[in-house]
Amino acid sequence: MNPVSTLEIGWHLFGEQYERGEFLVNMRGRLREAGIPEIGELPDHLLHVLPLLDRLDPQDARAFADTFVLPALEKIAAGMPRGNLFGALVRALTHDLRAPAPQRAFTAETAERAEKPITTMG
Secondary structure (H helix, E strand, C coil), X not given: CCHHHCCEHHHHHHCCCHHHHHHHHHHHHHHHHHCCCCCCCXXXXXXXXXXXXXXXXXXHHHHHHHHHHHHHHHHHHHHCCCCCHHHXXXXXXXXXXXXXXXXXXXXXXXXXXXXXXXXXXX
């Protein structure tokens, strides 16, 4: 992946400006408060941001998604060519996060189901 499609939302929002450092510090604190361990990526990586959204109360999650996550996802999607599998996933996630909370298809429950092994019908 190139920098245009990196999954670190702070990079898309602030680039290499000082504000990104502040954002990273803030994200690290939010992750700690939510009990989300950092797993080898910077705190603004989607691997951390998505579980955080799930643990925030709905109003805070909506505000965080609208202010930070959705603008970054739109930039990520724009940097990925059509037909790219990851681009399709980013666009689907963007669509899902735009939906009002009760209509969201991707929830903690669907994430848990997605972690179970897939079996073939036969």
